[in-house]
Amino acid sequence: MLFVAAIxxxxxxxxxxxxxxxxxxxxxxxLYTGLSLGxxxxxxxxIGLLIGHTGKGKNVVIALTGSFRALPTFGLLLFIILFxxxxxxxxxxxxxxxxxxxxxxxxxSGLDSVSRETIDAARSIGxxxxxxxxxxxxxxxxxxxxxxxxxxxxxxxxxxxIAGYVGLTGLGRFLIEGLAYHDYTIAxxxxxxxxxxxxxxxxxxxxxxxxVVPHGVSRGSARTTTKSKRRSIPSAMTRAPIxxx
Amino acid sequence: MQSPTxxxxxxxxxxxxxxxxxAACASGDPLxxxxxVDLGTITVGSQGFAESDILAQLYGQVLAAGxxxxxxxxxxxxxxxxxxxxxxxxxxxxxxxSGNLLYGADPEATATSSGDVMEALPKALEPLGLAxxxxxxxxxxxxxxxxxxxxxxxxLVTIGDLAPIASTITIGANTEFEGRSYGRAGLESVYGxxxxxxxxxxxxxxxxxxxxxxxxxIQVADIYTTTPSIKQNGLVVLxxxxxxxxxxxxxxxxxxxxxxxxxxxxxDKVSNKLTTEELMSxxxxxxxxSKPSPEKVATDWLTxxxxx
Amino acid sequence: MQWLWENRDxxxxxxxxxxxxxxxxxxxxxxxxxPLGWLANRYRxxxxxxxxxxxxxxxxxxxxxxxxxxxxxxxKILNPINVVVALTIYAIAIxxxxxxxxxxxxxxxxxxxxxxxxxxxxxxxxxxxFPLAGPVLLANLRVVxxxxxxxxxxxxxxxxGALGYLFINGYQRDFPTEVMIGxxxxxxxxxxxxxxxxxxxxxLMPWTRRSKTVARVAAPVAGGV
Numbered sequence: 001m002l003f004v005a006a007i008x009x010x011x012x013x014x015x016x017x018x019x020x021x022x023x024x025x026x027x028x029x030x031l032y033t034g035l036s037l038g039x040x041x042x043x044x045x046x047i048g049l050l051i052g053h054t055g056k057g058k059n060v061v062i063a064l065t066g067s068f069r070a071l072p073t074f075g076l077l078l079f080i081i082l083f084x085x086x087x088x089x090x091x092x093x094x095x096x097x098x099x100x101x102x103x104x105x106x107x108x109s110g111l112d113s114v115s116r117e118t119i120d121a122a123r124s125i126g127x128x129x130x131x132x133x134x135x136x137x138x139x140x141x142x143x144x145x146x147x148x149x150x151x152x153x154x155x156x157x158x159x160x161x162i163a164g165y166v167g168l169t170g171l172g173r174f175l176i177e178g179l180a181y182h183d184y185t186i187a188x189x190x191x192x193x194x195x196x197x198x199x200x201x202x203x204x205x206x207x208x209x210x211x212v213v214p215h216g217v218s219r220g221s222a223r224t225t226t227k228s229k230r231r232s233i234p235s236a237m238t239r240a241p242i243x244x245x
Numbered sequence: 246m247q248s249p250t251x252x253x254x255x256x257x258x259x260x261x262x263x264x265x266x267x268a269a270c271a272s273g274d275p276l277x278x279x280x281x282v283d284l285g286t287i288t289v290g291s292q293g294f295a296e297s298d299i300l301a302q303l304y305g306q307v308l309a310a311g312x313x314x315x316x317x318x319x320x321x322x323x324x325x326x327x328x329x330x331x332x333x334x335x336x337x338x339x340x341x342x343s344g345n346l347l348y349g350a351d352p353e354a355t356a357t358s359s360g361d362v363m364e365a366l367p368k369a370l371e372p373l374g375l376a377x378x379x380x381x382x383x384x385x386x387x388x389x390x391x392x393x394x395x396x397x398x399x400x401l402v403t404i405g406d407l408a409p410i411a412s413t414i415t416i417g418a419n420t421e422f423e424g425r426s427y428g429r430a431g432l433e434s435v436y437g438x439x440x441x442x443x444x445x446x447x448x449x450x451x452x453x454x455x456x457x458x459x460x461x462x463i464q465v466a467d468i469y470t471t472t473p474s475i476k477q478n479g480l481v482v483l484x485x486x487x488x489x490x491x492x493x494x495x496x497x498x499x500x501x502x503x504x505x506x507x508x509x510x511x512x513d514k515v516s517n518k519l520t521t522e523e524l525m526s527x528x529x530x531x532x533x534x535s536k537p538s539p540e541k542v543a544t545d546w547l548t549x550x551x552x553x
Numbered sequence: 554m555q556w557l558w559e560n561r562d563x564x565x566x567x568x569x570x571x572x573x574x575x576x577x578x579x580x581x582x583x584x585x586x587x588p589l590g591w592l593a594n595r596y597r598x599x600x601x602x603x604x605x606x607x608x609x610x611x612x613x614x615x616x617x618x619x620x621x622x623x624x625x626x627x628x629k630i631l632n633p634i635n636v637v638v639a640l641t642i643y644a645i646a647i648x649x650x651x652x653x654x655x656x657x658x659x660x661x662x663x664x665x666x667x668x669x670x671x672x673x674x675x676x677x678x679x680x681x682x683f684p685l686a687g688p689v690l691l692a693n694l695r696v697v698x699x700x701x702x703x704x705x706x707x708x709x710x711x712x713x714g715a716l717g718y719l720f721i722n723g724y725q726r727d728f729p730t731e732v733m734i735g736x737x738x739x740x741x742x743x744x745x746x747x748x749x750x751x752x753x754x755x756x757l758m759p760w761t762r763r764s765k766t767v768a769r770v771a772a773p774v775a776g777g778v
Contacts, residue, residue: 002621002624002625019442066699067740069696069699069700069703070699070702070703070739070740070743070744070747071703071736072702072703072706072716072717072720072735072736072739072740073703074706074707074709074717074720075706075717075720075732075735075739078720078721078723078724078732079720079723079724079729079732079733081452081453081724082723082727082728082729082732083729085453085456085457085460086446086453086456086457154612158612158613158614158615159614161616162616162707164445165447166446166447166453167417167444167445167446167453167457172614172616173445175614175616175617176420176445176447177420177445178620178621179322179323179326179420179616179620179710179711180322180323180419180421180447181323181325181421181424182322182323182325182329183325184620184621187617187620187621188617188621190617191613191614191617191618194612194613194614194617195609195612195613198612199608199609202608202612290631290712293725294725295722295725295726298722318631318712319712319718319722320709320712320714320718320721320722321631321711321712322710322711322712326630326711329630330629330630330631333629333630334629335629335630335631335632448724448725449725451724451725451726451727452725452727453724531726532726532727535559536556536728536730536731537560538559538563540563541559
């Protein structure tokens with residue numbers, strides 16, 4: 001069966017190393033993911049925190065990032081390459097664009113979920129705006145901010161497969177090779193590898209999400225704000241921590 | 246109890262459901278010719294680069310003029326994909342290249358000249374349930390191409406001249422290049438060119454490949470001989486005295502189920518008039534400033550040739 | 554742009570095809586998620602199973618599904634159904650998570666009051682829970698819509714990408730204008746769908762017109778390119 005053949009392919013030691021090996025491509029894939037995520041964080045977190053903290057510019061930013069999400073990544077990448085030629089940076093740029101909306105949404109809704117009373121209380125005891133941000137808002141918002149990062153990471157990992165089409169490497173090469181040679185086994189193996197990587201990354205970030213919930217904040221806090229807050233977060237792409245049981 | 250809300254929701258569902266089924270049912274209908282005897286539907290595929298799209302249109306439009314209903318299925322991909330597509334009926338006809346087709350169907354083949362290849366093809370294709378009609382005079386072959394400067398620096402004239410520097414170069418081509426008879430295996434066995442790095446750029450010798458070649462990210466590229474960029478950039482095609490790459494005449498490949506004398510006559514009309522020069526000019530028009538669609542390029546040429 | 558005018562038939566045809574191919578996953582995703590989401594909400598175990606299953610399914614890059622589905626489904630290689638099924642899987646995956654959370658977000662008090670008043674289980678579902686879950690469902694549906702429209706273009710790599718053809722053809726001919734037109738029309742479809750969904754939402758849920766409730770979309774969108 002296809003699945004079995006793919007698994008055998010993955011665990012065949014011959015396929016692990018070398019020019020077309022799983023490990024080097026995995027490393028490259030992680031490289032693309034890291035660079036794009038880093039760029040997206042650099043842009044997305046400050047913007048998200050800014051509009052979350054001040055509550056201003058929310059509509060403009062949300063509308064803009066909403067339209068980012070609608071951009072067909074594949075087309076955008078090919079378009080840019082026609083001007084820049086092949087290379088790493090068009091890929092990183094496009095993946096970052098893809099990742100910025102969920103990061104902004106996560107940061108924004110994270111800060112949004114911090115109750116006004118808490119912030120007012122902090123202000124009344126004399127904290128400066130920066131202190132409020134750093135000591136109150138961000139720690140309380142961390143689970144949701146990380147939820148946005150988690151969502152962004154998943155998207156990047158899955159979309160980075162396109163690198164294999166434009167002269168780069170990464171796990172997507174298995175998909176493109178499977179396509180070119182019409183070899184379902186290789187394609188399936190590629191699919192499993194990318195899915196596996198995504199799940200692993202998701203698992204790590206989920207763990208992180210649980211770990212950064214500050215003392216005294218119940219795990220269900222993010223959910224209760226759904227009902228108590230009346231602000232609108234149109235198409236917010238945050239991943240609410242799933243409270244199991 | 247049926248509250249207004251439920252009625253509203255049900256109505257909404259019904260509306261959406263109707264729209265959906267209408268949309269889903271309105272499948273890509275063949276452009277119906279009216280009145281005339283309909284010879285059936287032919288789906289013409291193409292491989293995913295401009296020239297293939299144009300060739301598909303050439304054959305398709307002639308068939309349409311001859312009474313068939315023609316659909317097009319563009320950018321299918323490599324031979325490994327379109328042969329199964331021909332076999333399972335997803336497409337009926339696709340323009341292909343004689344040499345690569347032969348070696349794809351029969352890896353043990355040895356023919357290299359135009360005539361020999363065309364002679365060997367029918368037998369090679371028979372077990373696959375496929376057939377070809379006459380080949381066009383036009384040829385478009387894979388070619389290993391370098392910049393003028395690189396050729397001068399390394400005194401490159403033939404493919405074999407790459408052998409001494411093979412381990413220092415990167416060859417850029419579509420993914421499937423490596424596995425082809427003129428890929429890793431052939432380059433080593435025929436010309437002793439081995440140890441080179443491979444960079445997969447899946448644009449059929451398009452802009453990505455070209456820009457990498459010009460910026461020396463790759464030193465050799467597989468660019469097809471009728472591609473305008475070769476002339477435009479003064480690129481050097483490395484000669485192939487050992488005929489590693491067999492003759493590549495344009496040839497209509499189809500599922501033998503659609504064969505009829507009428508069918509063959511129609512597609513032959515195109516093949517008989519298509520020379521390499523004509524094909525190159527078609528490519529140049531397609532890549533020219535106004536970037537006409539493959540359909541228009543084909544229609545204009547067919548009209549000029551009196552075939553429509 | 555002149556090219557657009559001269560090639561309007563091509564672009565228009567591709568746009569129609571794009572609409573046609575992306576509508577089905579959105580609708581099927583929506584319809585399928587209702588029973589699945591209700592199940593997940595009602596029975597915690599099925600929730601875990603469903604979320605895991607669909608969670609895995611949509612970490613598979615769209616290209617992988619496009620390439621391998623014909624062998625799994627036994628369909629013809631170039632059949633657009635392969636692309637539609639793949640996109641539907643993603644749609645369901647996103648919607649199930651969203652639906653589960655949507656039904657989850659309906660306040661227990663309201664449900665209990667409805668039961669107290671005498672609603673049967675089914676009647677209560679359709680007249681109380683479903684409408685209340687509506688805004689969150691809609692928000693998720695809008696995400697599904699945008700994603701589907703965008704991902705469909707990747708199908709061009711397997712010969713079924715509707716407007717994605719313009720990406721490949723434009724790229725191959727070194728013609729950014731064509732690629733840009735493909736991007737623009739894809740965007741236009743995404744916006745049109747989005748506005749339609751918002752309109753339908755206002756129509757079917759008039760009570761939400763006034764208050765903009767928080768519509769939390771609890772679903773990471775993967776599925777890749």
